[in-house]
Amino acid sequence: MCSDVGEQKNMYLDQILADRRSYRMFRPEVPEEDDIRRILHAGLLAxxxxxxVGDSKDYFRRFFVMKKGSQSLNAAIPLVMEQVNVMAQGLNAEMEKNPPLRKKAVMFVQRLEMIRKAGRVPGVGNAPYYIVVAERKGFPPVEHQSLAHCLENMWLKATALELGFQLVSITSQMSGNVEFCKILGIPVGEWELMGCAVGYPADELSPSIRPPVEDVTRWLE
Ligand SMILES: Cc1cc2nc3c(=O)[nH]c(=O)nc-3n(C[C@H](O)[C@H](O)[C@H](O)COP(=O)(O)O)c2cc1C
Structure with a gap:
């Protein structure tokens, strides 16, 4: 049983969880820097x-905020696009050797092709902000899991601030890219990366639809 305050907290949390969606179109207005800071703070709380990474003296989580039109973002855009081409070529070569992979990767291949045709990576340059999050590599190597927690917190906070948020997962492929790491000012090879785009959503999306819990759950004896 929850107290009234507990009920209220749950009501707001449930609302934010249901409202969290992937927004892929953004209005040109730039959100307040303070709102971006609040999103980053939510990421730090993850x-x-x-x-x-516990004994690292240097803090193990970093944020890099790139604004649309900035020198840093203008330099990053072609590097990320180039990475899409490298990935597509690598995947095609891999699929030649491994036919079952072709079937498995069909949707992903289509998505890469769509990006190549459009000549731009969604979320990198079309939103007011492209934010890269870095997590220092540790042992065991669980940086990607850590980054996922961080990005989810940021996503929920952006939702509560009524901002649109899009994951830009190609960012993880940039961790070994010397030029990209130079833009961020981090040494290549020491950090794993993930990214997102943030801005005011251009359209309104309905709350998430998921199957009923009972359809996907087994209570084991
Ligand atoms: C690991 C992971 C990577 C994702 N990468 C991208 C991405 O690069 N670009 C994108 O637009 N959405 C990306 N998404 C978002 C999913 O496509 C999205 O969450 C899913 O379609 C459900 O839609 P919803 O977020 O609106 O509920 C990613 C989600 C996950 C969990």
């Missing part, structure tokens, strides 16, 4: 793998 769990991290203490045993993996």
């Amino acid at each position: 769990p991290y793998a203490a045993a993996a």
Whole structure:
């Protein structure tokens, strides 16, 4: 049983969880820097793998905020696009050797092709902000899981601020890119990356639709 305050907290949380959607079209207005800071603070509150990075003296989570039209973002855009081409070529070569992969990867291949045709990576340059989050590599290597927690917190906070948010997962492929890491000012190879786009949504999306819990759950004896 929850107290009235507890009920209210749950009502707001449930609302934010249901309202969290992937927004892929943004209005040109730039959100307040303070709102972006609040989103980053939510990311800092996310769990991290203490045993993996715990004794690092240098803080293990970093944020890089690139604004539309900035020098940094203008330099990053072609590098990310180039990475899409490298990935598509690598995947095609892999599928030649491994036919079952072709079937498995069909949707992903289509998505890469769509990006190549459009000549731009969604979320990198079309939103007011492209934010890269870095997590220092530790042992065991659980940086991607840590980043996912961080990005989810940021996503929920952006939702509560009524901002649109889009994951830009190609960013994870940029962690070994010397030029990209130079833009961020981090040494290549020491950090894993993930990214997102943030701005005011251009359209309104309905709350998430998911199957009923009972349809996807087994209560085991
Ligand atoms: C690991 C992961 C990577 C994703 N990468 C991208 C991405 O690069 N671009 C994008 O637009 N959405 C990306 N998404 C968002 C999903 O496509 C989205 O969450 C899903 O379609 C459900 O829609 P919803 O977020 O509106 O509920 C990613 C989601 C996950 C969990």
